[in-house]
Amino acid sequence: MNDDSVWKADRKHRVPTYDDIVKARSLLEGTVRKTPLQRSSTFSKLAGTNVFLKLECLQLTGSFKVRGALAKVGSLTEKQAGYGVIAASAGNHAQGVAFASARKNVPCTIVMPQNASPAKVAATRSYGAEVVQKGFNYDEAWEATQEIAKQEGKTIIHAFDDPDVIAGQGTIGLELMEDLAGADRVYLPVGGGGLAAGVSIAIKAKKPDIKIIGVESRAFPAMKESMAKGSLQSVKAGYTIADGISVKSPGKLTYEIVSKHLDDIVLVDDTAIVKTMFLLMERAKLVVEPAGAASLAYLLSNGHQAGKNEKVISLLSGGNVDMYLLGQVVAKGLMQMGRLVKIFILLPDKPGALKEVVDDIAELSVNIVEVEHDRLSANIPAGTAGVYLSLELENEKRSQKLLDFMKRKGIEFKVVS
Template sequence: MIPLSHIIQAKRRIGGVVNKTPFSKAPLLSQMVGAEIYLKKENLQLTGAYKLRGAYNKIASLSDEERAKGVIAASAGNHAQGVAYSAKTFGIKAIIVMPEATPLLKVTGTKDLGAEVILHGDNYDEAYAYARQYSQEHGITFIHPFEDDAVIAGQGTVALEMLDGVNDLDIVVVPIGGGGLISGVGSAIKQLDPKIKVIGVTAKGAPAMFESFKAKSVIHSKSVRSIADGIAVRDTSESNLAHILECVDDIVQVDDEEIATAILFLLERQKLVVEGGGAAGVAAIMHHKFPFEKGMKIGTVLSGGNIDVQTLAVIIEKGLIKSARKMIICVTLVDKPGALMRLTDILRASNANIIKIDYDRTSTTLSYGDANITITLETKGETHQEEVRKNLTKGGYNFTETF
């Protein structure tokens, strides 16, 4: 467990630089689950994630001589921007090693914060190994994303702000990747108010810390796969597992479908853009992954909002189909004048809004003179979609649906 005095000291260090993000009640989510849910909106942090806290505290704790040599980190995401922003604030050099396949937007974003970016390796592990080697060869400080007590103490300041905002919380829910955030948050909470339960949430596709917690020993994953890339950590940190075993009451898992549902809910109902890892806590609450009683006060950390726009677009599209607000049908028509108009007249009478039509005459599965028509419809729920189906069938159309 990180000493409370270190976390309080970190709060003083980062004050005036790092935003004190809102910690506010989510009325719709509260009504949905029957408890008082409060969201710690670290997605609104200066760099879009909580990582700035730990990075800044670590760099602030270095000696003048160490800072003069610069710092180095390995990251393709939130840690990179946290280190780059912190180094820029101190006016020192920062080197960020990223895998060669890192999207250009992330590379550019890190460079815009003043860091030098080195692209190396096919994956994070290779970039990490290179950054470590570079650090030793050039005598500059390596800033670890989660295996560093000063970094963890910085992340623990999230808990201090949560307890300042709501002093009678029953449960705090925290996403887990490498374990730095929950180690800091859990350390602060258990020393200030040990009756508060701390629940960790991992992605089902990255089960290392979940399995290690249950076994009370280090277990690594062979591979990871999750839309929550910020918490998709393959290996378990032995030191962070020790912190977690000391200050975390339980760890639960959420799958990609549950995470996507939470992202869409936060976007549509809370007007918040949150990345997969940041939505993990809300996913666990929405799907009742741990027991809680009616009226309990539950706080969760929206750890970041730096979601890839293409990923977000897919989540929105699938979410609309899953919630029966979008319907995609395919009908084979005789390719002659008026055939399509008759079909669209039925859809108009069903009050289904056409938002896209694709016309295919060349498929080898079609008879000559036929065409496949794929129509995307905007609908108002399952009852409305059933009406569309009945009207198409009554009109003599055979059709298939895409889900």
């Protein structure tokens, strides 16, 4: 066993400083991208304030996680590097650590759950990491990670509760202050708290009066509850599409930092996240993952809290989205905005019945994108046919106009989604 592989208590719980973040930046120089910070006219109008997007979704490996991973790997002793590193992750942390290890020629093992996305497993392997699949969730993978590290002397790279990782994530804060020193508020996603901890240290050191607001999933309000109760709390596992911030308990170190530096923790639900992801794709041509869109989702839903003349930064932390989920986001986003309506109509099973309905709908220049007939289901009476129509419209107002029109025409229907 390599004694250097085990975190010593004073090392693990050392609170990183502004100088540590500056040092971490020197380790990242020439490797990570300084991602753009750009004002969005579209989202400024929607939020009622001046919105600037920090595009960490365009970072190497598609996420901010590579910053912390590079900072940690770059801080290893020669002995530690020789034994290699290990991490538990089913997502962005896995790819960040794998990439960082490849850049430094450090042997890397990533433990992923057995039910991890094949695409994420393949992406992690593509950076040269050895992928070991253990357990059926993160907690079981984490247990396996600790066992392997103990047996083989590997250094564990924690996803968030590590001072070097936090310092690496804090380099984003340095960039924000360079590009928009006059910012009034920063909204960023919070899961385990590594990103929020690092960014808040960097920003508050230079501008203590800036408001930093963390955004958690309503299904996993672990940091919010911890701050409210004044001690580290765990929450029951809920469900959210924002798996990047679905953390049952924040880190001890990150909680200590976040509770000191963050001005507030707010919550956002999946409905707002889906709509925001859709708008980012359509309006800004940006693919942003659910956790990465959380801060903007909250801002768009609650923009009235910020003054019209304030400069507000929304940190889009990652862009790694499962392609199947992306398809659902597009469909659900269209439905939320009233631009895609699916209706069910029960018609006589005779020639021309459907044509009459279609001709009526065509009067409003509505695009029919899908037609599905159902004659065999138990709820379809003999002699009739159930028809599902997916209709594309310009906006919610036009959708309502269509439904009102169909009622006047005497067409019996129900909206199914």
